[in-house]
Amino acid sequence: MDFDLYQFHEGIKKDGVLFCYSGPISQATVEGIGVTLRLNMEIAEAGGYTTQNVFLVFVEQMQNILNYSEEWLTSELDADKELRKGILVISQAEGYFHVYCGNRILNKDMDVFRNRIESVRLLGKEELKALYKERRKGEREPGSKGAGLGLIDMARRSGKPMEYQFTKIDDTYSFFSIRVSVEDRT
Secondary structure, eight states, X not given: OOSOHHHHHHHHHHTTEEEEEEEEEOHHHHHHHHHHHXXXXXXXXXXXXXXXXXXXHHHHHHHHHHHHOSOEEEOSSOTTOEEEEEEEEEEEETXXXXXXXXXXXXXXXXXXXXXXXXXXXXXXXXXXXXXXXXXXXXXXXXTOSSOSHHHHHHHHHOSSOOEEEEEEOSSSEEXXXXXXXXXXXX
């Protein structure tokens, strides 16, 4: 990396980045970032409704890293504890707060991720509400580490369809990126 952090800082400022984190993630990391995020949202003068939606999308994105990232570190303090790695970026532009999240996944899981996102991505508010209620009562999807409510909830809070992509790293891994845009209703 070029050591000119000033240029990096100016670039992310220009792009409306309010928060950026890359590295190992634990539940304590999520909690600490959550506190910082709420303060940043106050500084950005976001209303309570918008702040709550951005915060809930942030939590879901971080949970996805904790549950699905295929890149991790083993804690030196606790050999049984793995810290999953990923990146989270929150920006503000064009009337939206954009919550970006990315992490390494197995290539063999790409279709599962794609199908789950596509199953909710273009649904309307009422369809998402009905699907959310249905899933709350149902069983977990095979291979899922949750009830599948996270994607539905993010789609419900998003002001436009979620965007995602897979970047192939090698024959085993790809990098999964997702963006959820929450309308700024202030």
